[in-house]
């Protein structure tokens with residue numbers, strides 16, 4: 382079990398690997414933030430790359446993935462218990478399959494929130510590419526990653542994340558729920574599952590809920606409502622005809638990104654994405 386213990390470590394980095402994570406686009410995201418704003422909102426938080434980079438002191442984060450949000454809440458409220466639980470995991474394919482299989486069993490309902498969070502972080506760091514994929518029954522089904530000595534948790538980093546999360550509201554919710562909390566002058570960063578580039582290229586399945594074209598349209602309507610409320614928003618998405626048309630009333634900037642998670646290695650490379658803003 383690789384636990385990293387360093388003295389005087391002040392870093393605050395995402396504690397999960399997440400498909401669509403924004404670390405490689407960070408420079409563009411930072412450059413395009415509003416000059417000033419009140420509170421920070423991120424309703425598709427995933428691994429929270431921008432959130433942890435900015436470290437906002439008064440923030441609201443949410444995601445529809447219940448297991449991910451349970452992990453955030455556990456890091457916030459029970460970091461030490463979580464670390465102790467993680468230390469007990471073993472690195473082997475046989476053990477991985479045993480832990481992965483738990484959500485198919487009745488006993489899963491009796492696991493504590495900390496045990497579920499510990500399982501989540503273990504699977505995230507030992508499965509193939511850190512993907513999160515579930516089948517239609519909601520059962521996690523990513524294969525073993527075969528890493529030699531994966532770092533499951535960086536203890537200092539996790540404790541720093543826990544401190545930051547103390548001032549953060551965390552919710553399992555559909556993105557549209559932010560509308561009930563935002564006020565004029567707040568900033569919302571939206572990083573939804575992207576509109577697929579083609580019908581066969583929809584490679585990530587974050588939850589059992591699909592993010593289809595209706596959801597993309599619902600999101601655009603939410604952006605209009607944010608705009609009408611005087612809220613600043615910035616949205617990431619793929620550079621597709623539909624997205625360019627949907628958001629034609631807003632500022633659309635093309636940014637270069639390298640696609641990190643693609644099951645077909647040949648398709649990994651630079652592509653353009655869009656950054657859409659109302660300011």
Ligand SMILES: C[S@@+](CC[C@H](N)C(=O)[O-])C[C@H]1O[C@@H](n2cnc3c(N)ncnc32)[C@H](O)[C@@H]1O
Pocket residue numbers: 399400401402403404424425426427428429430431443444445446554555556557572573574575587588590592
């Ligand atoms: C592209 S990822 C976000 C990545 C994140 N920016 C990062 O740095 O890791 C999209 C996220 O949206 C979440 N999601 C999907 N449908 C949603 C919905 N209807 N409401 C809220 N979150 C949703 C997924 O669970 C996933 O974590």
